[in-house]
Amino acid sequence: MEQPNLDYVEQLANGEESIRATLIEVIKTEFPEERKDYDESVKNKEFKKIEENVHRLKHKISILGLEKSYKMANDFEHNLREHSTEGIEDFEKILLVISAFLKTI
Numbered sequence: 001m002e003q004p005n006l007d008y009v010e011q012l013a014n015g016e017e018s019i020r021a022t023l024i025e026v027i028k029t030e031f032p033e034e035r036k037d038y039d040e041s042v043k044n045k046e047f048k049k050i051e052e053n054v055h056r057l058k059h060k061i062s063i064l065g066l067e068k069s070y071k072m073a074n075d076f077e078h079n080l081r082e083h084s085t086e087g088i089e090d091f092e093k094i095l096l097v098i099s100a101f102l103k104t105i
Contacts (some may be wrong), residue, residue: 001093004064004101023063030059035095042088051080054091061094064101069094076092 006024013020034056041049054077061070073094076087 002066002068003065005097007065008063024105029062047080047083051077
């Protein structure tokens with residue numbers, strides 16, 4: 001499984017430490033909230049809400065440089081539109097990897 005990185009964050013910050021710190025703080029604040037919303041919607045089997053949560057989480061996946069994971073999340077989001085949970089295991093592995101990574105930055 002690919003590993004998250006801050007390359008894109010560094011690119012956006014363009015050497016500005018305050019911008020870098022702000023971007024990281026936003027990710028560290030929003031990701032757990034979005035993850036919690038995702039888990040809740042899965043528990044309640046609310047496909048539309050799961051899809052919305054996956055869509056929001058995809059942005060964090062992208063910002064953290066996870067290109068293959070982004071594609072997997074996108075496929076999962078499309079499956080949810082058909083009321084299929086195909087891809088949920090892979091998506092949840094991605095979330096675990098990101099959660100672990102965020103504890104290190």
